[in-house]
Amino acid sequence: MLDDRGKTAVYLLYALTRIRSIARNAGYTREQLLAHAKDSPIVLEHEAELKLAKVLLRFPEVIEEIAETLQPHTLCNYLYDISTVFTYFYDKCYCIEKSRETGEVVKVHMNRLLLCEASAQVMEKCFELLGIKTVSRM
Numbered sequence: 001m002l003d004d005r006g007k008t009a010v011y012l013l014y015a016l017t018r019i020r021s022i023a024r025n026a027g028y029t030r031e032q033l034l035a036h037a038k039d040s041p042i043v044l045e046h047e048a049e050l051k052l053a054k055v056l057l058r059f060p061e062v063i064e065e066i067a068e069t070l071q072p073h074t075l076c077n078y079l080y081d082i083s084t085v086f087t088y089f090y091d092k093c094y095c096i097e098k099s100r101e102t103g104e105v106v107k108v109h110m111n112r113l114l115l116c117e118a119s120a121q122v123m124e125k126c127f128e129l130l131g132i133k134t135v136s137r138m
Contacts, residue, residue: 007080009132015083016127016134018090019120026096026108033117042114048092049115055085059122063129072130079126086119 023033044050062078065071095116097107127134 007076012076012079012083012123013127013132013135015086016120016123017137019086019116019123020136022090022095022116023113026105026113028108028113030117033114036110037114037117040110042118043111044115045111046093048089049112052082052085052089052115052119055081056118056122059125075126075130079123082119082123082126089115 023030042053044053058078058081062074066074093109093112095109095112096105097109098104099106124134
């Protein structure tokens with residue numbers, strides 16, 4: 001049995017699939033999000049948004065550290081950091097709001113959806129560097 005908790009590939013892949021499902025549930029494709037990101041900056045207001053953005057901005061530093069130390073496990077730790085901070089962000093900040101009666105999406109917080117997309121892109125690049133294939137659903 002594969003463990004889906006903690007610092008395991010299954011947990012990290014599950015975190016990525018959860019992130020990708022948010023945009024899917026909101027009815028946005030990756031291409032639509034990228035087009036929107038080109039037209040407007042991401043505004044960060046909640047402290048959880050800022051915390052996640054700061055973790056994502058560490059990506060170049062992490063890659064540089066790996067190149068200098070030749071310790072690729074650092075990338076695994078970074079993926080875990082993204083996953084845990086994203087969970088905190090997701091618990092504190094609604095990305096989409098649905099009607100309780102119909103279950104239909106009534107509001108999309110585009111800045112937060114773009115932050116989800118940025119998280120997914122960084123995670124996908126990490127998995128690619130580690131040679132781990134991602135999945136769209138789990």
